[in-house]
Amino acid sequence: MMATTHGFVGLAIAAVVAVIAPEFAVAAAIGGIAGGIFPDLDVLAEHRRTLHFPGYYTMVALPALGLAYVVTDVVTVSIATFLVAAAVHSLSDALGGTPSAVPWESDLDHAVYLHAADRWLPAKRWVRYDGAPEDFVAGVVFAVPALVIFDGAIRYLAVTGIVVSLVYTAFRRPIGHAVAGIK
Ligand SMILES: [Zn+2]
Numbered sequence: 285m286m287a288t289t290h291g292f293v294g295l296a297i298a299a300v301v302a303v304i305a306p307e308f309a310v311a312a313a314i315g316g317i318a319g320g321i322f323p324d325l326d327v328l329a330e331h332r333r334t335l336h337f338p339g340y341y342t343m344v345a346l347p348a349l350g351l352a353y354v355v356t357d358v359v360t361v362s363i364a365t366f367l368v369a370a371a372v373h374s375l376s377d378a379l380g381g382t383p384s385a386v387p388w389e390s391d392l393d394h395a396v397y398l399h400a401a402d403r404w405l406p407a408k409r410w411v412r413y414d415g416a417p418e419d420f421v422a423g424v425v426f427a428v429p430a431l432v433i434f435d436g437a438i439r440y441l442a443v444t445g446i447v448v449s450l451v452y453t454a455f456r457r458p459i460g461h462a463v464a465g466i467k
Pocket of ligand 1: 285323324332336373374377
């Protein structure tokens with residue numbers, strides 16, 4: 285999935301926090317967006333492996349949630365939201381396509397690396413590839429809670445993210461061929 289789609293999922297998680305504890309809405313939004321996008325920074329390294337940890341993020345997210353429940357402040361809430369969003373990102377990449385520049389031409393079959401088991405998880409391709417039309421639709425659906433719950437800068441950021449997703453989706457294939465050509 286696109287980094288923006290993962291960012292919207294992080295924001296949807298933050299929207300749940302905002303409903304439960306409105307005073308921590310902004311802390312959760314920052315943690316959710318950052319955690320939703322962070323794993324994809326490894327596109328500059330070994331994509332879907334260097335910063336994607338489906339198992340380890342999940343393992344540390346659970347105690348972080350417990351800590352945020354017991355000691356509730358902006359730091360614990362933003363860290364817990366970050367880790368939950370990063371865990372959901374890493375796990376959900378297994379539902380998408382392969383980490384190829386041109387996944388529609390690739391014979392790769394793996395999606396995301398599961399460090400704990402020292403192997404790749406297979407690509408389920410519910411979303412065929414990042415920037416596929418269904419990826420854009422999923423992103424918009426996950427953006428809805430944030431658009432309803434948040435206002436001001438967060439809502440503006442969400443709308444900007446939808447525009448970025450739309451442009452990327454429109455040009456995904458030429459971008460992929462250009463990147464594959466460079467490699
Ligand atoms: Zn990813």
